[in-house]
Amino acid sequence: MKAFRKLKIYSAFTKANFLLAFAYRGSVFLWLLGGLLTAVMSGLLWWAVFSFGGSDAIGGFSYPQMLLYTVLSAVCAEVIYCGTADEIARDVRNGMIGMRLSKPISYQGMQAASAVGNFSGKLVIVGIPMMTIGTLVAVFGFGLDGIQWYNVLLFIPTLFLGMMLNNALGFMFGQIAFKTQAMWGVLSMTDLFISFLSGAVVPLSLFPSWAQNILAYTPFPSVMSLPVRLFLGMNSWEQTLIGLCSSVFWIVVLNVLGALWYKRSVRHVVVFGG
Amino acid sequence: MLKELRLYPKYVAMSVKSSLSYKTDAILQIISFAVTEAVSLATIYLIVGAVPSVGIWTFEALAVLFGFTLIPKAIDHMFFDDLWILAYWAVRLGELDPYLTKPINPLFQFLAKTFKWAGAGELVVGVVIMCIFAPQCAIVWTASNTIAIIVCALLGMFVFTGIKLLFASLAFWVKSSGVILNTVYNFCNYAKYPVRYMGKAFMSIMFYVVPFGLFLYYPVELLITGGNVWWAALWSSIAAVVLITLGLFVWHRGIRRYESIGN
Amino acid sequence: MIQLINVEKHFKKPVRGKGVWGMVKTLFSRKYTLVKAVDGVSFDIADGEAVGYIGANGAGKSTTIKMMSGILTPSSGEILIDGKRPYKSKERNAVLKNIGVVFGQKTQLWNDLPLTETYDLLKGIYDIDGDEYKKRLGDLVELLDMKEFLSAPVRTLSLGQRMRADLAAAMLHNPKTLFLDEPTIGLDVLVKRNLIAAIKSIRAKYNTTLLLTTHAMSDIEQLCDRVIVLDKGKILFDGTTDGVKHMFGDKRNITVMLKAPATPDALLRFGFAFPEASDDLMQVKFTVDAEKQHVNEFLQDVLGAFRVEDVKIVETDIEEVVRKIYEDGVTDNASGDAETARVVDNAGNDGATVEDGE
Numbered sequence: 092m093k094a095f096r097k098l099k100i101y102s103a104f105t106k107a108n109f110l111l112a113f114a115y116r117g118s119v120f121l122w123l124l125g126g127l128l129t130a131v132m133s134g135l136l137w138w139a140v141f142s143f144g145g146s147d148a149i150g151g152f153s154y155p156q157m158l159l160y161t162v163l164s165a166v167c168a169e170v171i172y173c174g175t176a177d178e179i180a181r182d183v184r185n186g187m188i189g190m191r192l193s194k195p196i197s198y199q200g201m202q203a204a205s206a207v208g209n210f211s212g213k214l215v216i217v218g219i220p221m222m223t224i225g226t227l228v229a230v231f232g233f234g235l236d237g238i239q240w241y242n243v244l245l246f247i248p249t250l251f252l253g254m255m256l257n258n259a260l261g262f263m264f265g266q267i268a269f270k271t272q273a274m275w276g277v278l279s280m281t282d283l284f285i286s287f288l289s290g291a292v293v294p295l296s297l298f299p300s301w302a303q304n305i306l307a308y309t310p311f312p313s314v315m316s317l318p319v320r321l322f323l324g325m326n327s328w329e330q331t332l333i334g335l336c337s338s339v340f341w342i343v344v345l346n347v348l349g350a351l352w353y354k355r356s357v358r359h360v361v362v363f364g365g
Numbered sequence: 366m367l368k369e370l371r372l373y374p375k376y377v378a379m380s381v382k383s384s385l386s387y388k389t390d391a392i393l394q395i396i397s398f399a400v401t402e403a404v405s406l407a408t409i410y411l412i413v414g415a416v417p418s419v420g421i422w423t424f425e426a427l428a429v430l431f432g433f434t435l436i437p438k439a440i441d442h443m444f445f446d447d448l449w450i451l452a453y454w455a456v457r458l459g460e461l462d463p464y465l466t467k468p469i470n471p472l473f474q475f476l477a478k479t480f481k482w483a484g485a486g487e488l489v490v491g492v493v494i495m496c497i498f499a500p501q502c503a504i505v506w507t508a509s510n511t512i513a514i515i516v517c518a519l520l521g522m523f524v525f526t527g528i529k530l531l532f533a534s535l536a537f538w539v540k541s542s543g544v545i546l547n548t549v550y551n552f553c554n555y556a557k558y559p560v561r562y563m564g565k566a567f568m569s570i571m572f573y574v575v576p577f578g579l580f581l582y583y584p585v586e587l588l589i590t591g592g593n594v595w596w597a598a599l600w601s602s603i604a605a606v607v608l609i610t611l612g613l614f615v616w617h618r619g620i621r622r623y624e625s626i627g628n
Numbered sequence: 629m630i631q632l633i634n635v636e637k638h639f640k641k642p643v644r645g646k647g648v649w650g651m652v653k654t655l656f657s658r659k660y661t662l663v664k665a666v667d668g669v670s671f672d673i674a675d676g677e678a679v680g681y682i683g684a685n686g687a688g689k690s691t692t693i694k695m696m697s698g699i700l701t702p703s704s705g706e707i708l709i710d711g712k713r714p715y716k717s718k719e720r721n722a723v724l725k726n727i728g729v730v731f732g733q734k735t736q737l738w739n740d741l742p743l744t745e746t747y748d749l750l751k752g753i754y755d756i757d758g759d760e761y762k763k764r765l766g767d768l769v770e771l772l773d774m775k776e777f778l779s780a781p782v783r784t785l786s787l788g789q790r791m792r793a794d795l796a797a798a799m800l801h802n803p804k805t806l807f808l809d810e811p812t813i814g815l816d817v818l819v820k821r822n823l824i825a826a827i828k829s830i831r832a833k834y835n836t837t838l839l840l841t842t843h844a845m846s847d848i849e850q851l852c853d854r855v856i857v858l859d860k861g862k863i864l865f866d867g868t869t870d871g872v873k874h875m876f877g878d879k880r881n882i883t884v885m886l887k888a889p890a891t892p893d894a895l896l897r898f899g900f901a902f903p904e905a906s907d908d909l910m911q912v913k914f915t916v917d918a919e920k921q922h923v924n925e926f927l928q929d930v931l932g933a934f935r936v937e938d939v940k941i942v943e944t945d946i947e948e949v950v951r952k953i954y955e956d957g958v959t960d961n962a963s964g965d966a967e968t969a970r971v972v973d974n975a976g977n978d979g980a981t982v983e984d985g986e
Contacts, residue, residue, distance in 0.1 A: 113420075121539075121544040121545055122544055125548030127551075129548070129551070132552070132567070135563065135564055135567040136555065136567065137379055137412075138561060138564060138566045139563040139567060140413070140415060142414060142564075143419055144415060145416075149416075191422070217460070218597060236609075249603050251403060270389070271387075271389055271393050272390050274395035276483055277394075277397050278402050279397065279399035279401065280398075280401050283401050283404050283570070284404065287404045292408050295410045297411045297412070297414075297415055368752075368753075371752070372749070372753065374754045375749060376749070377739060379741060379749065380744055382745070383739070383740040384740075387740075461699075462694070462699050462734060463731075463734060463736040465698050465699045465726060466697045466698055466727075466729045467753055467754075468720070468721035468722075468724040468725045469753050471723070488864070497662055536794060544855075577843055621715075622701075623699070623700065623701075625690075625691075625700055626701050
């Protein structure tokens with residue numbers, strides 16, 4: 092019963108954030124427009140790179156695969172972006188953190204619940220439409236093959252795990268807000284850092300092999316590279332399975348680390364009175 | 366105008382003094398932007414590195430181009446960063462109020478009050494990268510092309526400022542134009558590639574639709590191929606005048622629609 | 629001389645749907661409602677006058693002040709300050725040189741620098757002559773008692789200190805007119821009293837024209853000779869402060885929390901103060917007219933008659949005045965559900981026992 096009540100409190104945050112995704116109607120259209128322009132430019136850029144290379148594949152990607160990879164990773168980046176770190180920074184800056192501390196629910200849990208709502212809302216409003224359009228264009232316009240329905244189905248839970256990882260990383264980086272006011276620069280750096288290392292900017296298979304080997308032992312590839320490659324049918328079953336296990340492992344580890352770090356940060360607040 | 370110019374040093378001094386009470390923040394900002402630029406350079410290296418070589422554009426030449434594009438962006442960043450705040454939330458949250466009640470240009474007050482150290486960091490990164498890689502590119506330095514490239518960098522700053530002012534001022538109509546501004550602004554990243562060799566469509570967009578190719582890529586291309594850099598300066602100045610004028614026009618139209626907050 | 633001639637200000641507000649489906653529909657709709665924040669307001673203020681501009685939240689007070697100080701452009705009508713319009717770019721600077729503005733919820737001071745830095749910048753902005761500046765700053769520092777925090781960074785100041793500092797910033801260039809928007813908001817009683825006294829002495833010294841919005845009736849009583857009451861963008865009342873007071877009286881709501889339930893007998897004894905008891909009789913609310921009755925004496929009587937745990941006194945606030953005028957009833961008993969709710973709300977705050985309504 093108590094657990095159920097708790098769940099209800101958290102699900103309220105989920106629902107609120109789900110609805111929030113709908114509230115910014117203007118920015119959704121603008122984001123779509125911006126995304127479209129970026130997709131066109133990246134498509135042109137890769138087209139040039141492919142024609143210079145003279146080969147059919149770069150880093151294991153054919154041109155249509157690269158095209159869809161670029162589009163999907165841009166859309167997914169928006170969908171899994173949950174602004175956890177920004178939120179913490181804002182709570183710290185305007186002193187809301189004190190109030191949050193006095194609530195009988197876990198701040199970390201609240202952030203995760205909000206992230207889930209945010210993710211679902213954006214998935215419905217931008218994710219699914221854009222990914223469908225992108226896929227149709229790639230398949231019928233550029234002759235992409237290798238998309239399987241079971242991969243597409245498995246893609247959503249994999250992306251969900253990617254989002255949970257992103258949220259856990261965001262919660263950790265958000266702790267920097269307890270130390271500085273200059274969060275805007277820090278957050279844009281950490282966002283770029285995460286997206287670069289997770290393969291959202293350039294596919295990881297283009298990285299030098301030593302870098303790829305190191306990255307395999309980090310949580311980053313599971314955030315973006317894993318779900319998108321899965322969607323494209325570029326992963327073997329084995330790779331997918333290992334990837335999923337590593338996602339779950341890292342979600343647990345990062346959340347524990349985040350909780351410990353948060354405990355330390357909060358002591359900081361208590362000392363300085365928020 | 367004269368009063369504004371006279372007061373500008375005072376504003377910058379106050380802003381610098383203000384930011385000195387947050388030394389860690391200033392350092393963090395500089396580090397953030399240095400890392401961001403390093404990632405950005407790595408991206409270009411990975412993409413262009415996937416193919417043998419693109420025309421005249423060796424990696425060293427691309428690095429010079431990369432360094433140059435940072436310079437006008439950095440100067441704009443140091444002095445006019447608050448246009449981002451205008452785009453994202455100043456209009457929505459009614460933060461322009463205090464500037465409108467003083468007998469001095471409100472846009473001037475809004476922009477003059479912030480000096481960003483991160484921009485200074487970016488500037489240093491840009492200059493250092495240029496200094497490292499330029500000697501490896503067989504560029505013949507003359508007094509003329511040295512002055513021309515500096516002029517191009519300064520004019521480029523005004524183009525950046527004009528673009529930011531234009532799209533940030535749209536916030537008066539749409540409340541928050543940050544997403545639009547961000548989209549347009551990020552086109553500058555494509556000027557870091559060998560624009561002329563990236564296909565007709567790419568090149569046309571970068572030269573004719575958005576001017577980033579014109580004032581960021583073109584000067585460096587002329588510099589490396591031994592052309593007359595002053596041509597780029599001419600184009601940059603035209604772009605600067607047009608965009609600043611447009612930006613000011615939209616700002617002036619917009620400020621009349623300003624709604625403050627609390628309604 | 630300030631003239632407002634049939635001024636209107638409209639805002640467009642997008643219509644938002646309710647629930648998930650409503651949200652989805654909002655995505656595709658471009659519907660707006662037109663809100664008339666200020667709806668045909670006209671008045672004149674002569675030089676040297678002190679006017680209280682009051683009304684409920686959202687009545688359009690701040691919008692009017694913002695139009696008068698160059699922030700907003702009226703949708704229609706005209707505002708003339710000494711014959712010039714603050715919202716026209718050519719006339720703007722001439723108007724703004726002669727007015728000072730303070731918004732209680734916003735500061736114009738540089739947060740991380742000592743006050744003197746902001747003042748020094750203002751000296752440049754308003755072209756204040758060096759000697760004149762020194763003399764005036766000296767006077768203001770003395771009047772507003774700012775010596776002790778003049779060189780501390782603004783972010784370390786208390787709200788009351790910051791308010792005084794903002795007031796000094798607005799007065800530095802010797803403006804003919806001063807607009808104060810909610811200057812006492814959030815201040816505790818003592819700090820507020822000092823601030824009001826300081827504004828009074830500033831006016832006495834410089835004969836500044838004053839337009840003041842506030843939620844506290846007492847601010848108006850102490851500072852203004854004339855009151856304009858605004859409701860839903862329209863002027864409801866324009867007359868002397870005494871006139872408003874006479875119409876309404878100076879009511880205090882006194883709520884006592886008891887240790888033992890109130891007896892009907894005791895309640896009857898205080899029938900003249902319109903007692904309202906809670907269901908369990910542990911809490912009683914009285915309404916006292918301070919003009920007819922000494923609040924002090926009344927309290928003594930109450931403390932004698934009941935076993936009192938705690939007392940709350942709430943002064944009448946503007947909302948109530950407006951409601952009264954609106955209902956056109958000048959009855960003696962100013963009680964009602966809405967009011968009860970607010971008093972209970974006030975009782976929920978900890979801290980000072982005596983406080984003004986919001």
